Amino acid sequence: MKPADLLEQYARFPEISRAEMQKFVNWIRAQPHMQNLAEEEALHFFHACMNSMEMAKQVLDTNLTARTHCEDFFSNLDCERPELQRAMRTVSICPLPQTTPEGYRVIVGKLTDTNASHFNFADCMKLYCMIFDHWMYEDGIRPGHIIIMDLKGVTLGHVARIGLFQVKKFLFYLQEAAAIRLIGFHFINIVPFMDRILALMTPFMKKELTSVLYVHSNIDDFFKHVPQSIMPKEYGGEEAECSQLKEIFYKKLKDDRAEILEFEKRHQVNEKLRPGKAKDASDLFGIEGNFKKLNID
Known part of the structure; x- marks a missing residue:
């Protein structure tokens, strides 16, 4: 690191x-x-x-x-632990190589394995935080950050495995303790039960987060916020696919295990x-x- x-x-x-x-x-x-x-x-x-x-x-x-x-x-951050190994197989968490024209950094999270029985929310969020920390440490300060959550493949079975108190803790951290200027929190490829997902979040959201939360039913509307060109190939962009981009950072976690x-x-x-x-x-x-x-x- x-x-x-x-x-x-x-x-x-x-x-x-x-x-x-x-x-x-x-x-x-x-x-x-x-x-x-x-x-x-x-x-x-x-x-x-x-x-x-x-x-x-x-x-x-x-x-x-x-x-x-x-x-x-934030505890037991050993990427060799079985639960983190499983999380690496379950989700793709991909900081993008390019910035938006404003200089904002962008990170994408999506399912790799859509089997709900393999999904553990806390472990996946732990992996997310590990990657975000490593990324920021090496990348330095930026004008802002954009978080993208791709819901493709998410089912009600996944939602049922999310604990309300875990959501509360993560949103508390994001709003009160994260050392970033959050410019946008975007949901794409939304699901018919999006209201269930929002019902998990809204009780714990302040107006500052609500004001930068976007739910996109149309991908072209999303591209008004994040240029399509800087996105991975599966979104019609110029970067490598998420499956390749994630491996870059998963390898960093393994290489820098002792430092983490x-x-x-x-x-x-x-x-x-x-x-x-x-x-x-x-x-x-x-x-x-x-x-x-x-x-x-």
């Missing part, structure tokens, strides 16, 4: 003051419950928070706290050393209680 070049990033975003960034890095190093993050990593939070020091502090703390207490998505395990340890907090009251999962996500899987008639 090679971090993106710092000087090149500051050159692309001259509005970011490196002196202010250094204050942010020094603040991180002064926090007893946090481990030291490199300037390259801290930069993602400062940029995502529109260069607001106080907001960057809050989002970083929330990010590391969520990673510590959300074992579903270190990354996991470094991006956690020590609650025993936190100033003030220690936090636990319920402080972030509430009590799991009666959250059940969606009841499919």
Whole structure:
């Protein structure tokens, strides 16, 4: 894992003051419950928070706290584990090589294996987060990111295997803790039961996420947001198919296995050393209680 070049990033975003960034890095190093993050990593939070020091502090703390207490998505990041191997066979998660004309980075997620019995939502989201982390670490800060969820092959059997509390935790992380500027969250190849999928999400979505959520019944409408030319071949684009693109990043996870395990340890907090009251999962996500899987008639 090679971090993106710092000087090149500051050159692309001259509005970011490196002196202010250094204050942010020094603040991180002064926090007893946090481990030291490199300037390259801290930069993602400062940029995502529109260069607001106080907001960057809050989002970083929330990010590391969520990673510590959300074992579903951020623990046991060993790509050799059977559950992650299965997830790699089940879904294709593909960061695209090209950006949009605005400079936005794009990532596509879709099913590879449509057998619902092989689908585990938490494991697939863990794989998604691993790839996103690796991608951002090496790619550096960008004007924005676009997430595409291709629902081709999704059945009610898949939806029935999604836990409501897992959805709540992921959307909390995406909205409160992810170090990105989310420009668009697009669903394509939508299914007749799209209302069931949205029913899982909308209770946990803030207006900021709702405003960038797009459900496309027409692929040409989607191409108004993301040029067709930068998409994989199966969408009529110029890039390789998702089955090939995914292997590039799955290989990165395998090649960088030891570094990713270190990354996991470094991006956690020590609650025993936190100033003030220690936090636990319920402080972030509430009590799991009666959250059940969606009841499919």
